[in-house]
Structures are given as C-alpha cells and as structure tokens.
Amino acid sequence: MLFGPAYKGITLAASCAIALAQDGVNIPFSYNRKEAKDHGEGGNLVGAKLAGNVVIIDDVISAGTSVRESVNIIKDAGANPCAVLIALDRMEKSGTDIEIGKYSAVQDVSQEFGIPVVAIATLNDLFNYLQTSANTELKKYLDDVAVYRNTYGVIG
Numbered sequence: 375m376l377f378g379p380a381y382k383g384i385t386l387a388a389s390c391a392i393a394l395a396q397d398g399v400n401i402p403f404s405y406n407r408k409e410a411k412d413h414g415e416g417g418n419l420v421g422a423k424l425a426g427n428v429v430i431i432d433d434v435i436s437a438g439t440s441v442r443e444s445v446n447i448i449k450d451a452g453a454n455p456c457a458v459l460i461a462l463d464r465m466e467k468s469g470t471d472i473e474i475g476k477y478s479a480v481q482d483v484s485q486e487f488g489i490p491v492v493a494i495a496t497l498n499d500l501f502n503y504l505q506t507s508a509n510t511e512l513k514k515y516l517d518d519v520a521v522y523r524n525t526y527g528v529i530g
Contacts, residue, residue: 375428376403377448377455379440383432386461390431406447424451430458435491436466438483445487456489462500463493466526478528497523 378387384405391403404421430444441458448455460480468482477485484491501523504516 375422375424375426375453376401377424377428377430377444378403378405379430379432379444380406380408383430383440383444386433387431390459406444419447419451424448424453426453427456428453430455431460432458433461434464435460435479435483436464438468438479438486441483441487455487458483458489458491460491460493461495463491463496464526465497465523465528467528476528481528497527 376387376391378384387403387405391401394401402422404419404424407418407420409418424447428448430441430448432440435441435458445455463478463480465478465480468477468479480491480493497519501516501519504513504519507513
C-alpha cells in the first residue's frame with residue numbers, strides 16, 4: 375500500500391493510487407494529519423488501514439523528519455515500511471552526518487531504516503539538464519543551481 379505524509383505526500387500518494395487504478399491495479403493508500411481530529415472519524419490517520427508492506431511517497435527529503443515520523447506511524451500500526459519514493463533528491467548534506475557533506479539526507483534515511491529511497495530525478499539530473507538546455511528561460515537558473523549544489527550538496 376501507499377502512504378503520503380502530510381502535506382505534499384498526500385496528493386502524491388493519492389495521484390499514484392489513481393494512476394495505478396487506471397491501469398487496473400488497486401493499491402490502497404492512507405495519509406496522516408499533522409494534528410489529530412477529535413470529531414468526525416477522528417485520529418490522525420485517514421484512508422485505508424495501514425497493513426503489510428507500505429511505500430512512503432513524498433516530494434523531497436530534507437532532514438528526513440517526515441520519513442522518520444512516517445516510519446514510526448507505519449510500524450506502530452503493525453505494518454512494514456519497505457521503500458520511500460520521492461520526486462527530487464536534492465542531494466543535500468545530511469544534518470546527522472559525522473563527516474558533513476559525505477552523505478546525503480537521502481542516504482542517511484536509507485541506511486537508518488534499511489530501505490531503498492528512489493527518486494524520479496536528482497539535483498545532478500536537474501543541473502545537467504540546465505547545462506544542455508536550449509531553453510534560455512530555464513538556462514538562466516544554472517548559476518543559482520550551481521551555487522545551491524556547491525553550498526548544500528554532498529561531496530562528489
């Protein structure tokens with residue numbers, strides 16, 4: 375099943391479940407709220423009951439806080455977090471890295487939980503695309519992306 379952490383992960387997980395359903399694959403999904411409701415259906419989880427293997431879907435991993443919270447929610451429900459899918463790996467230095475800059479936040483999350491983290495694209499993909507793009511509107515961001523990568527990115 376799929377799990378979308380609040381807030382951006384909610385629409386991503388729902389969109390993936392819809393796309394899979396259009397292909398004839400029925401995959402349940404659920405998501406968490408930042409604050410538990412005390413009325414209506416209540417609680418902090420919405421959607422299908424967390425069970426079995428669960429894939430976490432989100433936009434990015436910054437410090438890994440959202441993934442860590444999601445893993446705890448999933449395990450507390452008796453389910454198994456088995457992978458994380460993200461749209462963009464910003465390849466940012468990990469805040470928990472002893473040798474700051476050697477490992478990314480994505481690598482930290484993968485190592486900490488022993489689960490794969492798969493990204494649709496990486497910061498290097500974006501940088502390479504901007505370098506080779508004929509689109510001058512996009513190419514004007516190349517220097518800014520280079521500064522970002524050199525300031526916050528992992529070494530190598």
